Amino acid sequence: MEITFDGGKIITAHTHGHRIITDQPTDNGGGNSAPAPFDLFLASIGTCAGIYVKSFCDNRQIPAEGIRIIQTHEWDKETGLPVNIKLDIKLPPDFPEKYKASLVHVAELCKVKKSIANPPKFEIVTSQL
Numbered sequence: 503m504e505i506t507f508d509g510g511k512i513i514t515a516h517t518h519g520h521r522i523i524t525d526q527p528t529d530n531g532g533g534n535s536a537p538a539p540f541d542l543f544l545a546s547i548g549t550c551a552g553i554y555v556k557s558f559c560d561n562r563q564i565p566a567e568g569i570r571i572i573q574t575h576e577w578d579k580e581t582g583l584p585v586n587i588k589l590d591i592k593l594p595p596d597f598p599e600k601y602k603a604s605l606v607h608v609a610e611l612c613k614v615k616k617s618i619a620n621p622p623k624f625e626i627v628t629s630q631l
Contacts, residue, residue: 568594
């Protein structure tokens with residue numbers, strides 16, 4: 503993955519043929535032209551759980567169109583960091599009762615959540631181009 507500086511506060515990650523563009527809100531000196539990096543981080547949690555939920559439904563031929571995941575956060579007022587992240591999987595009334603616990607289990611398998619629960623070591627260095 504390569505990270506580039508693309509003018510103003512726009513920072514772009516280039517990975518697997520994709521560009522993931524970030525910016526800062528206007529009150530933080532950016533143009534608000536794209537999500538902030540921390541917003542993408544939070545979104546990666548819910549979307550990761552979502553792909554596990556979608557795959558579970560696909561494997562059982564259960565329609566997933568009516569399912570929504572509502573993600574909420576509680577924040578530490580001193581650090582500004584999340585202390586609780588809740589994923590509420592909203593299911594349509596006809597979702598099979600027998601699969602509800604399994605759906606929670608597969609959402610727990612999300613690699614983003616697992617990476618947060620077991621954080622990697624970070625190494626930051628400098629080198630010449």
